[in-house]
Amino acid sequence: MAPMWRLPTLAAALALLLAAPAGRAADEANGRGRELWGFCQQCHGADGGGTPLYLAPSIAGLPTWYVERELRNFHEGIRGTHFDDVSGMRMRPMALWLRTDADIVAVAGYVASLPPVKPAPVLAGGSAAAGAALYAPCIACHGADGRGNEQLGAPPLTHASDWYMLTQLQHFKQGVRGSDPRDVKGALMVPMAKLLPDEQAMKNVIAYITTLEP
Numbered sequence: 001m002a003p004m005w006r007l008p009t010l011a012a013a014l015a016l017l018l019a020a021p022a023g024r025a026a027d028e029a030n031g032r033g034r035e036l037w038g039f040c041q042q043c044h045g046a047d048g049g050g051t052p053l054y055l056a057p058s059i060a061g062l063p064t065w066y067v068e069r070e071l072r073n074f075h076e077g078i079r080g081t082h083f084d085d086v087s088g089m090r091m092r093p094m095a096l097w098l099r100t101d102a103d104i105v106a107v108a109g110y111v112a113s114l115p116p117v118k119p120a121p122v123l124a125g126g127s128a129a130a131g132a133a134l135y136a137p138c139i140a141c142h143g144a145d146g147r148g149n150e151q152l153g154a155p156p157l158t159h160a161s162d163w164y165m166l167t168q169l170q171h172f173k174q175g176v177r178g179s180d181p182r183d184v185k186g187a188l189m190v191p192m193a194k195l196l197p198d199e200q201a202m203k204n205v206i207a208y209i210t211t212l213e214p
């Protein structure tokens with residue numbers, strides 16, 4: 001785990017903003033979103049494919065509605081404030097750094113415009129064959145193809161980092177994520193994570209999810 005002093009500082013962020021960083025610009029991406037992305041990419045990677053060392057997941061291509069909601073959740077302390085949420089507490093100050101809702105909308109639009117990146121798997125010991133049956137109850141919200149469902153608020157999982165999904169399933173199960181009374185969408189996931197009896201079951205369902213191609 002990286003010591004705190006190695007994480008990007010606000011000063012570094014400001015320097016990056018002044019230096020007008022070169023992000024991978026998708027056609028429709030707005031200038032402000034790209035400018036803000038210069039800060040985010042220090043942890044999430046220039047292509048948005050994530051950096052396990054910083055516990056920062058792959059986020060490139062996630063839909064705007066999901067990115068906006070999660071940024072607002074971090075901002076309002078609905079996510080990333082639980083005492084045991086080590087990774088969420090790293091992200092929360094970054095969302096607070098986005099001062100206005102217009103900036104949240106701008107950077108979310110930019111994240112959504114990035115081509116999705118499928119991160120290399122890092123978890124060992126999961127069985128996709130065993131995970132297929134465990135994925136059956138997930139289909140109702142995340143879809144058979146893992147592409148998610150905006151009406152139900154369930155994000156796509158097809159480009160999520162496998163190590164990140166394991167942490168999130170553990171966090172939902174333990175109430176580290178999704179237990180804030182205001183977290184209406186996170187609350188939907190808590191009972192689902194509890195369906196997975198142990199870490200092996202989680203690794204199996206994740207191994208199955210990583211076989212899904214949109």
Ligand code: HEC
Pocket residue numbers: 007008036037039040041042043044054055056057059066067070071087088089090091094095098107108111167
């Ligand atoms: C200091 C490193 C760091 C920086 C800088 C950073 N993030 Fe994060 N981000 C993280 C970590 C760590 C997580 C995982 C949080 C968790 O485990 O709950 C995360 C999670 C997220 C998520 C949730 C992903 C999901 O699938 O739910 C989004 C969205 C996100 N970051 C967007 C951004 C944006 C936009 C910026 C720039 C304004 C940014 N991040 C800057 C570390 C960082």
Ligand code: HEC
Pocket residue numbers: 134135137138139140141142152153154155157160165168169178185186187188189192193195196205
């Ligand atoms: C009732 C609908 C529903 C079902 C069924 C469901 N999920 Fe979810 N899931 C959600 C919602 C909503 C979220 C977003 C929660 C939030 O905003 O914090 C989510 C989030 C997640 C995340 C975190 C994604 C991210 O980017 O942070 C993972 C991983 C996940 N679900 C896996 C599963 C698995 C595996 C199953 C089956 C065992 C499952 N889900 C079943 C609704 C559901």
